[in-house]
Amino acid sequence: MDRIIIALTGMPASGKSTVSKQMKELGGKHIHIGSFIWNWLRRKKIKLTSKTSMRAGIYFHKLYHDLPILSWLLERIKKTSARVYVLDSLRSVDEYSYLKKRFKQVHLVAIVADHDVRYKRAKARKRFGTVLERAFELRDQEELQLGVGKLIDRADYVIDGNKTVDSVRHQAAQIYKKIT
Numbered sequence: 001m002d003r004i005i006i007a008l009t010g011m012p013a014s015g016k017s018t019v020s021k022q023m024k025e026l027g028g029k030h031i032h033i034g035s036f037i038w039n040w041l042r043r044k045k046i047k048l049t050s051k052t053s054m055r056a057g058i059y060f061h062k063l064y065h066d067l068p069i070l071s072w073l074l075e076r077i078k079k080t081s082a083r084v085y086v087l088d089s090l091r092s093v094d095e096y097s098y099l100k101k102r103f104k105q106v107h108l109v110a111i112v113a114d115h116d117v118r119y120k121r122a123k124a125r126k127r128f129g130t131v132l133e134r135a136f137e138l139r140d141q142e143e144l145q146l147g148v149g150k151l152i153d154r155a156d157y158v159i160d161g162n163k164t165v166d167s168v169r170h171q172a173a174q175i176y177k178k179i180t
Contacts, residue, residue, distance in 0.1 A: 004083060005103045006179060007090040009151040010111035012139055013118040013125070015161035015168045019111055020088040022172040027180075029082035033089045036072045050135070054142050061092055061146055070098045084180055092147040096154070107179050110152040111168070113161030115140070 006023060008016045024030040037056045041048050046056075060069055077085055090096060090108070099106045113121075122131045143149075152158075159171045 002083075002104055003077065003085060004180060005077075005085050005087060005099055005106040006176070007087045007096065007099060007106060007108050008111060009090045009108065009148055009155065010161065011113070011118060011143055011148060011152075012136070013121040014111040014113040015159065016088055016111050018161075018165055018168050019109065019159060019172040020086050022169040023084075023086040023176045026173060026176045028084040028086035028176065029080055030086045030088060031073065031076050033069060033073060033087060033091070033095075036069045050131075050139060054139055057091060058142060058146065061094070066092055066094050066098070070095060074102065084176075090151060091143070093150050093154075094147070096151060105179075107157065107175075108151060108155045109157045109159060109172075109175060110155035111159045111161045112152060117162050 006028060008019055010016050020028075020030050020032070034053065034057075037053055037060070038048055041052055041056055046052050060066055073087070087099075090099075096106070096108060119131070119133065119136050122136055157175045159168060159175070161168055163171070
């Protein structure tokens, strides 16, 4: 069976979780790539924050070229028999290239939203506690350093994350149906 990989990328709070939830509801097997980092931090007994999560991601990217993350991801895909996988939060061109070498159908979907929209969302959801403007800007810079901007440029599909949640879900459903 040929597996279909839908890889989601985008800056923090752009709407990736909304898109992945919609695609999961339509039948895609959801894997959040950040789970690898979060679980690694927990095993190391390091407090899970936006800063520690980002630094761990940069650590794996620079030291290992994302290999531990990608090995974990490939193992998760091999363990299940799903046809469609929705990979939430692809961060680097290395990750994308790795997937393209291993699967025939890899579709890159970028979710884009303006900085002010994303910052407002990040403040409201408080995933890692209080979000300060400067910290959010630094996180954006780190994401761009990893390669998120390059992935957005390479995307096969783009979702406008500035729209309402219903609009983002609708865009995601249309893309999912077109791919599958």
